[in-house]
Amino acid sequence: MAPDKNWLSAQSARQADPVLTRIVEQDHTPWYRKPNLRKLYMLLLPTCIGIEMTSGFDSQMINTVQISPQWKAYFDHPRGALLGIISAAYNLGAVFALPLVPYVNDRYGRRWSIFLGSWIMVVASLIQALSVSAGMYVAARFMLGFGIPFCIIAGSSLMGELAYPKERPIMTSLFNALWFVGSLIAAGISFGTQGLNDDWAWRIPSMLQMAPSLLQIIFIFMIPESPRFLVSKDRREEAYRTLVYYHAENDFHSAFAAAEMAQIEHTIRLELINSQRSWRELITVPGLRKRTIIGAFLGLFTQWSGNTLLSYYLNDLLGLIGFKDPNFIGKLNVGLNSWNLLNAVVISLLVRRFPRRKMYLTCATSLLFCYIAWTVSVQQYQTTAKVEPARLTIAIIFIYQACYNIGYNALTYTYLVELFPFAQRAKGITIFQLFGRSAGFFTTFVNPIGLEDIGWRWMITYCAWLSFEIVFIYFMFPETYGRTLEELAFLFEDRSLADEATMKVEKQMEWAERRWSRVEDRMSWDMDVIMPNKFDVRTEDTYSSRGAPTNRGSGDGVAREVASTPTTVHKQAIRGERGGWFDN
Structure with a gap:
């Protein structure tokens, strides 16, 4: 059966004349030469982009403390199911929080959601650092996971809704790239505390996990609320002031700000007229159902592509190829995270130049080839005990990480923000998080069991799954490249709605030109x-x-x-x- 053209081609994203996109393309002034926009982006760094540092810190910290003799001794050398639940509790907590997140986002706004989630994680970090039993440690990690979705869903939405359209793909791509900043910091801290001979060798990294959340608490109310949220609450003048100040450098004469406001206001009005903003709509409305399926499977892909093996069980993977020296593993960890950060940032800066579907297909296909080679190299080492397959495995791990970053790191939140319209954006990203966190809980729980029971053969399951990912992406992922959020709002819906929104923008631009002409005629300078x-x-x-x-x-x-x-x-x-x- 041939794929549906409405789903596959770039034409599906071009349902209406992209008026605002054309204006943006004619703006050749870089963001760093716009003082107000530059200020906004600097504030978005600790408040929104830095949110994923917490997740990166967590995965690397739980990875590195497993190397610590003090941590192993304190918790009686956890293995199998106990080790799995210690690692998986973070994702389990996130699953329990997800039903509440959209209501906080849609009722109180993006900023308050980030503020709430950050405080939860600060308290949880303290409990984690002061744990006196495995049960208390697991409970703290559950609480950490409970707080993170409030920040991730609100932060990714707020960043996409505040950023200037030209830089939006880059900003939302950097959101995931900073996962590696947290990961690198955790690897460095854990490596540095290995020399301590008491429990503080693992308590210090556990406590410092609160650092990104403290930054969000300090800076979150220094940035504006989402203009789209303000419009949805009938706070139009606040929304317009925000757009003018940051997107037009405080120029109330700006045709772009007027057109952007008209497009946002009219598109959200159409969305709210045609939407009850309920969970049921995600299943019953055909266009939203397609989005929900894509978001759900994207959540699975980000966790079931073999990456959780590296994030949580690098120690066990290296043990399969004969590397067991904690000092070597710690140095490799720091090097791997430095490499990840470098290529993730580079890919994020280039994301505007490439269509989304091509990047996702390139990512999934290259991951499959990497995993096949990885599985074979581990099997060869287990059979021959030669050093060459072991060295090849380490090289493949570095290549794998770069391939993963092409799609599942760089594009995830860029694509989700573009895929879901404002009225269902928080719920759509929640669906992604639900499936992603559930998949993460499952894989972090079963990975140590699989590696312990069948060794390298466990990796074959990932080869099979990656093959499925390629097929799904090819047939199901639509192209969203090169459009504003409002131009994508009716991606799967009736074309007349998109045309109506575009006509409103054109009418507003004509109205603004006539009005300013009359005003200038009346004014003497x-x-x-x-x-x-x-x-x-x-x-x-x-x-x-x-x-x-x-x-x-x-x-x-x-x-x-x-x-x-x-x-x-x-x-x-x-x-x-x-x-x-x-x-x-």
Whole structure:
């Protein structure tokens, strides 16, 4: 059966004329030359992009403490099922949190969700570091996992919804790339504490897992709320100010900001009219059902592609090829994470240049080849005990990580944010997290059992699964490359809805041009009348950037200087009405 063209071709993402995309493509000013946008991106680094550092820290920490003699002795040398549940408790906690996450996101906003999840993880890190039994340690890891989805789902959504369209794919790709920053830090800390002869050799890394969460707590309210969330709550002027300040460098004359606001407002209005924002819709509505299936399987792919073996059980894998020296394993761990961080960042910076489907297919196919070669090399070492297959295995591990980063690291949240419309974005990413965390719990629990029972043959199961991934991606993944979020909102829906949203944008741009033309005709740019963005002689008041009076005029007829942004008075004159910004 031939694949459905609506699912496969790039045309499926081009249901309407991409008006806003064309405007963005004509903007050749880099982000670092835009002060307000630069400030936004710097603040997004600790608050949103850095969220995955916690997950990276966790997986590497639980990997490296297994090398620690003090940790092994304290918990009575856990193996098999006990070792599995210690590692898997993190993902199990996340599964239990997921039903609550969309409600917090959609009711209270992205920032409050991040704030809540961060506090949960700070408390859990303290409990983990002070654990006196295996049960307490498992409970702390469960609590850590319970907190992380609040941050991941809100952070990935907020970053995609705040970023300028040109940089959005890069920003959302860096979200996962910083997983390796946390992983590298954990590897370095754990390696450094190996020299300690008491329990602090593992308690210090366990406590320091709270560091990324503390950064989020400190900085989260320094960034704005999502404009799309604000529009959905009928807080239009706040949303518009955010777009103008960050996407138009505080230029209220910007045609782009006006068009973007019109597109967001009208698209969300259409979404809310055609959506009840319920879980049931993800199954009953055909377009959302397709998205849900893709999101669910993408969650499985990110965890069942063999990566959890490396993330949690590198010690056992190296044992299969004769490497058991803790000092060597610690150094290899640091080197591997440094390599991962380097290629993950490079791939994230290049993600704008390549279509999503090609990157995913390249990723899955290369992973299959790596796993086949990896399985054969381990089998050869077990048979011959020669050093060459062991060295080849280490080389394959490095190649495998780069291949994984091409798709499942660099594209995951970029693709999810593009795939789901605003009304169901939080729930859609929750579905991804549900399947991903469930798959992660399963694999982290059964991996040590499989390696202990059948050794290298356990890796054959991943070869079979990776073959399935290639087929699924080819037939099911649509192309989302090169469009704004609103242009993708009706990817699987009636084309007329997308056309209607596009017409609204074009109408708004024409309206803005006519309105500014009339305003300019009425305005004299002579200082005796008014200097836009600087003076308001009608009231002789000085205004702040938010339009609030800050200094009364002296009454001597001399105009008072005001902030560089148009005042509320100016904006009302331009709008010519009291209604919504784009209701004309």
